[in-house]
Amino acid sequence: MENMLNEIEKGLEAGLYHLALGMTLCIPDICAALQSNNGETKKNKYVNWYDQYVGDKVRMSANDCYYFRCAFLHQGRTEHKDSQYRKIIFIEPTSTLTLHNNVLNDVLNIDIQIFCRVIIDAARNWYEEQKDTKNYKSNFEHSFKRHPEGMAPYIVGVPVYG
Numbered sequence: 001m002e003n004m005l006n007e008i009e010k011g012l013e014a015g016l017y018h019l020a021l022g023m024t025l026c027i028p029d030i031c032a033a034l035q036s037n038n039g040e041t042k043k044n045k046y047v048n049w050y051d052q053y054v055g056d057k058v059r060m061s062a063n064d065c066y067y068f069r070c071a072f073l074h075q076g077r078t079e080h081k082d083s084q085y086r087k088i089i090f091i092e093p094t095s096t097l098t099l100h101n102n103v104l105n106d107v108l109n110i111d112i113q114i115f116c117r118v119i120i121d122a123a124r125n126w127y128e129e130q131k132d133t134k135n136y137k138s139n140f141e142h143s144f145k146r147h148p149e150g151m152a153p154y155i156v157g158v159p160v161y162g
Helices: 002-013 017-035 043-053 062-075 112-130 134-140
Strands: 087-091 102-104 107-111
Touching (some): 107 112
Parallel strands (some): 087 107
């Protein structure tokens, strides 16, 4: 889990905002699945996780985040017919101006770096609560992650993601 969060942070530091945002939007799904009885997630689990761990730290509601995630990851869009906003736009950070949590007409604008860091912090808090639970341990064993020494008996001696 920490490796994935660190990679998102490195993406932010490198200005790879598209990649960082995509993985950030997956965090509530991944965490919800890791804490579930069956290791799977659905919209209601995503929304519940977001409400509990992100809450009102950003103006985007849990439902709007879920709808944006669907539009962004599956259609490459910034709008979803069920969102309360016509569109959600993310602003790259600048050294002179921060535009965050503003509604401009019916468009929500969010600072991409602030948003990603809020979700990352929420995931770290969630991890501290969940890391010793039965569901987390069982589901993490089967989750996609980095294996620094490979995955015997398939590949050994080099890092593998799987």
